[in-house]
Amino acid sequence: MRSTANVNEGARLMAICNACRYCEGHCAVFQAMELRLEFNSDNLDYLANLCHNCGSCYHHCQYAPPHEFKLNVPGVFADLRKESYGQYAWPKPMGKLYNKNGLWVSIIASVVIALALALTALGSGADFWGVHEQEFYGVLSHNAMVSVFGTVSLFVLLALGLSMRNFWRAMNLPAPWDLDWRSVRTGVKNALSLKYLDGGNGQGCAYPTEAPSHIRRVFHQLTFWGFMLCFASTSTATVMHYGLDLPAPYGYVSLPKLFGILGGFGLILGPLGLLWIKRKADRNTRGEQNQGMDITFLWLLLATSVTGLGLMLLADTQWVGLTLSVHLGVVMTLFLTMPYGKFIHGFYRLIALVAFAMEQEEHQARVGVEQIPIKNVG
């Protein structure tokens, strides 16, 4: 248990909210809060990761600033959430990357893109500006790409997995095979449907302004499913390459291309929309310590899709070398920063929502309580 300024502020807010409870209809945060009397870093990390930063409770709060209680749950929880990412990151020292996250990610991006450019240019020599029959494999061989990305992926998977394990333990969840699957299903459903961006009654949340709106949900879904389709594109291509012995390039009516194009458009519209409404939203709800984490992540996603679609269009021109290096650099940055940037929020949100579903099922607090009453078995 830690006692930081963010934790203390979170505990102060929750004591007020727990005595008021007007917001209980908005989202899981307040329903989870009502199962507790005391707040500590564990259950505040839980509540902060349940919070989707929708702004409804802030705009509807009788105690919001300038009231002397200065209640700002979305803002304080945004800061606390970021602190929690650093707290549970593996390996521990890497958690420091969440301080000045925007700056770090930008530096990593510049370095990695420059390296990618230099290496492909050096490696391909005169071929860098050439036009190739095998399109991008003409610039950089498939095996070179696989070995670099494979190594990075292994590290990223390990880091993501162990960070999640840290958070999982703080959420007081049993081993995965002992989970109650009904609750897991509820948690997954609430995460995938972005249930808690619906305002609590399906009319939408108070984002970017106080008027209820579904716009945040729409842009987030475009981003998420866009990303997943791009991921599916890569995955099917891998299967086709290794499993079916069908190496790239693929035609426009192939699964990798269809997934990639659809996903690419989602991953352009989604992040652009999220960046746009973020500019319109009340500054107070963003928190004070984000330091560019959200925005850099959105720009990185946008750069991934733009350079990816660009590569597809330019693959048979002399620009293929340049586009490929930039795209690979961007994707590599995205990969490398997955465990140390905004990307992690999806995993912690999902785990918190599963814990919430279990608490609701049991009508009992589970996270951040000293003892867990033993349930009757059998």
Next chain:
Amino acid sequence: MNSNSFDLVVAGGGQAGLIAAIVAAEAGCSVCLLEGAPLEYRGGNTRHTRNLRPMHKGPLSVLSGTYDEEEYFDDLLRVTKGKTNEPLARMMLQRSQTSVQWLEQRGVQFQPPLGGTLHLGRTNAFFLGGGKQLVNALFRHAESLGVEVHYNAMVDKLDFDGDRFRAAWVGDLCFSGKTFVAAAGGFEANLDWLRESWGDVVDNFLIRGTPYNTGGLLKLMLEQNFQSVGTADQCHAVAIDGRAPKFDGGICTRVDCVSLGIVVNENAERFYDEGEDFWPKRYAIWGRLVAKQPNQVGHVIIDQKAIGKFMPPVFPPEKANTIEELAEKIGLDSKVLAKTVSDYNAAIGPGEFDHTELDGLATDGLAVNKTNWARSIATPPFYAYTLKPGITFTYLGVKIDAQGRVLTQNGQPSPNTFAAGEIMAGNVLGEGYLAGIGMTIGNVFGQIAGEEAARYALNR
């Protein structure tokens, strides 16, 4: 017509004023709304409210079952002890049937049941997120209809031609109107006015609602010689945490464990039956009880057994392992408090504790007995919350007729001046309180005032 002349001028931006403005604007009136508070604090005490109590036959929106006129009127008679205007009250109950739908159609959101339809409420429809959500939605709607809204616009002068309204002044600005709706609340935040009736004890009162309900408009209306209802010494007071802010503490400052323990005054002595009745009733009486104690202070003492059995208060309690230590922490004579607690513990009769019913577990032989839930205070640690009177609202207002028109001393209504909300609530609610009825009054009489003002202004 210059830009400062309107079909309707509304003073007050709480629910009642907003609704009057919207109804008139929807009928085609040019409307100006003068809100005394700055934008961030707009909405009067509506900002602190949570629900509305509509009459309904059969399920209605988020409400289940039926809450019919007879049951509702019985409830009203019980809390007001008959101090109500029956025809006005019955008309209000009838009209309240459409209040939820009216609000929903204008963007106000109600809280769906959290645990499925089994958890539907029957009597009270809760605003999703609280009254500020309603205020925001109605301001948005009013502005979309072209209502001209002014903030920091406390009316400080009224211009009447006999009983006919001509204009309202805010400093040097004049807002003239064919009609006027007075909806600027009571005077509970005006300590000097409260002092006239209560004396210097008001220095120890906490005002639970907006600091902007200073009663300026009410005073101007009474100076215009309109008839009043209620008296200035009546206010609704509950016992709240003594550490609450002087103004604007709202709902979270309540302390809901009186029935689980004992309450002592500054002399460390008990003064009233803590187990008399359930929450709604005891909630409303303890403000006055505490107001009558020395320095207007009470201390509720509970032990470990009560923890987790009541709504968590906003501030942490004082905590100690012995009663003596607790007494020192809250500044009481430790010997007297120890004796009060041991006398109480010794006087507890037989019976089973059950907080869900009047369990009859009582003390016997004390000067002040506790008649229910008299469980011992013996399991450390012990906890104390300090209570002070928290003023919710005042009852003094202007008298109206069934069209919402204010009445002159000879009983004639003003042709173009209406009142809605807390400023006229005393017509229906002469005494006591029923959860959600304040918002019902504001809603129905806001609509009536808006309709009648539009009818007059547009010559229909």
